[in-house]
Amino acid sequence: MARPTQALIDRQALRGNFAIAQAASTAHCMPMVKANAYGHGAEIVCRALDNAPAFGVASIEEALELRRLGVDKPILLLEGTFSADEITLAEENQLWLMVENHQQCRELLEAPLQRPISLWLGLDTGMHRLGFQADEIEAIYQALASSGKVQSSVVLASHLASADHFNDHKTRQQIANFDAAYASIAVPDGAQLQQSLANSAALLGWPETRRDWQRPGYMLYGNSPFVHGNDDYGLRPVMTFVTAVTSLRSIDAGESVGYAGTWTASRASRIATLAVGYGDGYPRHAPNGTPVLINGRRCPLIGRVSMDMITVDITDCPSVNIGDQSTLWGPDLPVNEIAEHCATNGYQLLSGITARVPRIAQN
Numbered sequence: 001m002a003r004p005t006q007a008l009i010d011r012q013a014l015r016g017n018f019a020i021a022q023a024a025s026t027a028h029c030m031p032m033v034k035a036n037a038y039g040h041g042a043e044i045v046c047r048a049l050d051n052a053p054a055f056g057v058a059s060i061e062e063a064l065e066l067r068r069l070g071v072d073k074p075i076l077l078l079e080g081t082f083s084a085d086e087i088t089l090a091e092e093n094q095l096w097l098m099v100e101n102h103q104q105c106r107e108l109l110e111a112p113l114q115r116p117i118s119l120w121l122g123l124d125t126g127m128h129r130l131g132f133q134a135d136e137i138e139a140i141y142q143a144l145a146s147s148g149k150v151q152s153s154v155v156l157a158s159h160l161a162s163a164d165h166f167n168d169h170k171t172r173q174q175i176a177n178f179d180a181a182y183a184s185i186a187v188p189d190g191a192q193l194q195q196s197l198a199n200s201a202a203l204l205g206w207p208e209t210r211r212d213w214q215r216p217g218y219m220l221y222g223n224s225p226f227v228h229g230n231d232d233y234g235l236r237p238v239m240t241f242v243t244a245v246t247s248l249r250s251i252d253a254g255e256s257v258g259y260a261g262t263w264t265a266s267r268a269s270r271i272a273t274l275a276v277g278y279g280d281g282y283p284r285h286a287p288n289g290t291p292v293l294i295n296g297r298r299c300p301l302i303g304r305v306s307m308d309m310i311t312v313d314i315t316d317c318p319s320v321n322i323g324d325q326s327t328l329w330g331p332d333l334p335v336n337e338i339a340e341h342c343a344t345n346g347y348q349l350l351s352g353i354t355a356r357v358p359r360i361a362q363n
């Protein structure tokens with residue numbers, strides 16, 4: 001006896017997707033597990049990907065949670081620290097640090113460290129969100145490399161703004177900027193400067209971005225990172241977001257359903273109520289007509305999404321009963337398709353699954 005709303009996590013699919021990312025990588029492949037592994041449950045994901053060399057997260061809180069769960073691999077803080085006191089905590093917990101602005105750089109140079117820390121140096125190649133500018137990267141690198149605070153092997157990293165579009169000239173420009181900045185840095189004897197550029201879309205769609213470290217996120221969870229175009233990489237969706245039918249009724253033509261009556265039946269209709277809502281992360285702005293799978297059949301969402309429930313028009317699916325399993329997205333209903341109905345992307349839908357939805361590891 002339990003509310004039937006669950007996120008089923010297919011570990012075999014996850015491992016298979018990681019194998020696809022590794023096969024495409026020329027070197028190391030670091031899974032991104034920020035935002036509770038894109039909503040899939042960081043614990044399940046990190047344990048399933050026990051062959052990964054390291055993991056990437058957005059904050060020290062996320063990293064410490066992984067440590068608490070027993071993850072002992074290196075963990076990269078993708079945005080570095082948000083305050084100076086995090087640096088010693090990062091050292092104690094063997095975290096890898098991104099340094100991407102002058103304040104972080106100053107704080108690291110002044111930090112009382114016992115041992116040199118593992119450094120990733122963030123470069124702004126055109127996204128203009130994080131990273132040092134190309135004309136200052138050489139000086140920053142030298143200051144840090146000679147400080148005794150960082151290990152002799154450093155990774156130069158940048159992030160691509162538009163890799164999910166094929167043949168995008170901005171991506172070509174960012175790659176060129178990255179290569180020029182890398183070439184501008186004189187690496188001392190005995191030191192090493194590695195490179196990292198690729199997210200999922202770059203790893204699959206832009207082979208020239210494959211460097212020492214790839215940073216795939218979305219593709220590991222089994223959905224295409226591309227806005228349009230070739231989807232055939234063999235990725236398999238990891239999450240199946242399921243619930244069940246909890247109530248059924250017939251209404252007359254002209255009756256409306258749900259808050260504010262945003263849908264009115266144009267014919268006598270049969271309505272199923274399902275135990276999922278925006279309190280679970282199903283998007284409140286999903287419009288009438290967004291598909292829901294009931295007993296494997298696509299039926300249209302109708303009426304406004306409530307906190308704990310949605311309503312579906314099953315007039316054309318006659319054999320629906322209370323307790324029938326329903327799928328909001330999964331292998332047979334791509335989250336990207338639901339996202340398109342909702343004018344958002346699959347990243348937001350997956351990472352928006354809330355804490356009250358149990359993540360159930362399978363196989």
Ligand SMILES: *Cc1c(COP(=O)(O)O)cnc(C)c1O
Binds near residue numbers: 078198217225
């Ligand atoms: C989240 C993130 C990624 C992964 O991007 P995907 O599109 O999910 O593959 C890579 N690099 C950085 C810096 C990120 O923050």
